[in-house]
Amino acid sequence: MPSCEMCGKETEDLFKARIEGTEMAVCRPCTKYGKVFSSIKQRDEKTKKFSLTQPKEEKPEETVIENFSQLIRKARENSGLIQEDFAKKINEKLSILQKMEAGLFLPSLDNAKKLERMLGLKLVVLSENKAAPQETAKSGELTLGDVIKIRKRN
Numbered sequence: 001m002p003s004c005e006m007c008g009k010e011t012e013d014l015f016k017a018r019i020e021g022t023e024m025a026v027c028r029p030c031t032k033y034g035k036v037f038s039s040i041k042q043r044d045e046k047t048k049k050f051s052l053t054q055p056k057e058e059k060p061e062e063t064v065i066e067n068f069s070q071l072i073r074k075a076r077e078n079s080g081l082i083q084e085d086f087a088k089k090i091n092e093k094l095s096i097l098q099k100m101e102a103g104l105f106l107p108s109l110d111n112a113k114k115l116e117r118m119l120g121l122k123l124v125v126l127s128e129n130k131a132a133p134q135e136t137a138k139s140g141e142l143t144l145g146d147v148i149k150i151r152k153r154n
């Protein structure tokens, strides 16, 4: 659904108008701010671009827990096994277990999940995508309507 570049309202009923010297796609009520030259029936390049800037729904990613090595070592200590026996129990090479306990080797997600099941530990966690916080993206984008409101306030 395209939205009005002035007030942000989502509507198919958009008009091309020149407002404060800028060509914009606006909804019917917002046409009063400028001079209308045509009605927009289909999304043009501008509205397509606009809809692409909408924040995407980010899925949280699965990741191996940060203190993985400590949890593995603790699990082994609790089991009372030496590294060699514990490695056999979890079906890993001794060298891999040693590296995991030392924090030098991070297992793959599948491997971590396998160990989760074997040891009854929580080793895989969901991480929020920190790259693009949606709140910031939303508040950082002003429509021309907002700008005009701010100008009027001053």
Ligand SMILES: [Zn+2]
Residues within 6 Å of the ligand: 004, 005, 006, 007, 008, 009, 026, 027, 028, 029, 030
């Ligand atoms: Zn509007």
